[in-house]
Amino acid sequence: MTSSQPTTILVVDDHTVVRQGLCALLEADGRCAVVGQASNGREALELTRSIRANVILMDIAMPVLNGLEATRGILTANPTARVLILSAHSDDAYVKRSIEAGATGFIEKQSPVNLLIKAILEVAKGNSFFSSAVARRLRDDSDLPVGRDGLPRANGNRLTPRESAMLQLVAEGASNKQMAADFGISIKTIEKHRQHLMEKLHIHDTAGLTRYAIAQGVIECSIQVTTE
Numbered sequence: 001m002t003s004s005q006p007t008t009i010l011v012v013d014d015h016t017v018v019r020q021g022l023c024a025l026l027e028a029d030g031r032c033a034v035v036g037q038a039s040n041g042r043e044a045l046e047l048t049r050s051i052r053a054n055v056i057l058m059d060i061a062m063p064v065l066n067g068l069e070a071t072r073g074i075l076t077a078n079p080t081a082r083v084l085i086l087s088a089h090s091d092d093a094y095v096k097r098s099i100e101a102g103a104t105g106f107i108e109k110q111s112p113v114n115l116l117i118k119a120i121l122e123v124a125k126g127n128s129f130f131s132s133a134v135a136r137r138l139r140d141d142s143d144l145p146v147g148r149d150g151l152p153r154a155n156g157n158r159l160t161p162r163e164s165a166m167l168q169l170v171a172e173g174a175s176n177k178q179m180a181a182d183f184g185i186s187i188k189t190i191e192k193h194r195q196h197l198m199e200k201l202h203i204h205d206t207a208g209l210t211r212y213a214i215a216q217g218v219i220e221c222s223i224q225v226t227t228e
Contacts (some may be wrong), residue, residue: 006033007124010053012044012070013086014062018109022057022086025113031121041070048074048081054124058103060087060094063172069164071101084123086116095134105129163197170194170206171213 009026011034013019019037026032036051038044042065044056056074060067071083085098085106098106105128107119119129130138159167162183169179176194180187203209 006031007055007120008033008035008053009120010034010036010038010044010047010051010056012038012041012056012062012067013059014039015059026117026120029117032117041065041067041073044070045073045077048078054082055120056081056083057086057120058083060085060089060098064168065165066168068097068101069168071098071103072164075102082123082126084119084129090131090134092137095130095138106134107131108134159197159200163193163200166190166193166197167209167213170197171210 009032011019011022011026013022016039019039023034023037026034035053036047038047040062044058045065048056056071058067058071062070065073067085067087071085074081074083083101083103085103086109087094087098087106088109090106090108095106104123105119107116107129108131111119111131115131119131122129166179166183169182174182176187176190179194180190183190198204198209201209201212203212
């Protein structure tokens with residue numbers, strides 16, 4: 001990418017008004033060009049197979065597949081991809097999980113447009129970018145390992161990308177039949193995977209999986225927890 005070419009961006013957010021507003025704001029800046037939009041993490045994964053964006057602007061809390069697992073999946077398929085998290089959730093747990101997933105930066109949705117564009121341009125250059133409040137908290141957090149470049153690093157997730165995707169679907173109330181269709185495997189195989197997931201996490205029911213998903217930031221706490 002030369003200096004005369006705009007930075008290409010894939011915008012991922014499940015709220016249509018927010019997503020379209022972001023696209024309009026970015027397109028109004030001559031340095032940015034939106035090349036795709038996705039309303040959930042799975043759509044983002046599919047789009048990154050057919051388009052190449054310099055930066056993937058990713059929300060966290062989304063249905064079907066959240067932004068953290070989408071980030072992990074995108075970077076597994078394309079390690080050179082650059083993901084910038086743009087989220088209304090900026091507590092330490094979300095920031096740490098974003099870093100664990102491989103995101104290059106994190107900025108709050110409450111940030112001004114000029115800061116968002118600065119973050120996008122920095123990430124596109126190969127640099128990391130965290131808003132000042134997030135960066136300050138990360139520097140003060142002794143529990144998060146730091147790499148030689150001074151940026152936070154974490155030890156990764158105990159679940160595989162498929163297990164994490166299944167956890168989200170279970171917590172969102174998807175049936176075995178729905179998950180079988182989503183993953184392209186049999187219901188019997190889904191049942192085996194679901195049982196293995198419970199055994200791995202030492203959880204014995206769907207309500208427990210849902211509580212775990214909420215605690216880990218996989219889904220929002222507004223999801224109602226029910227028992228089978």
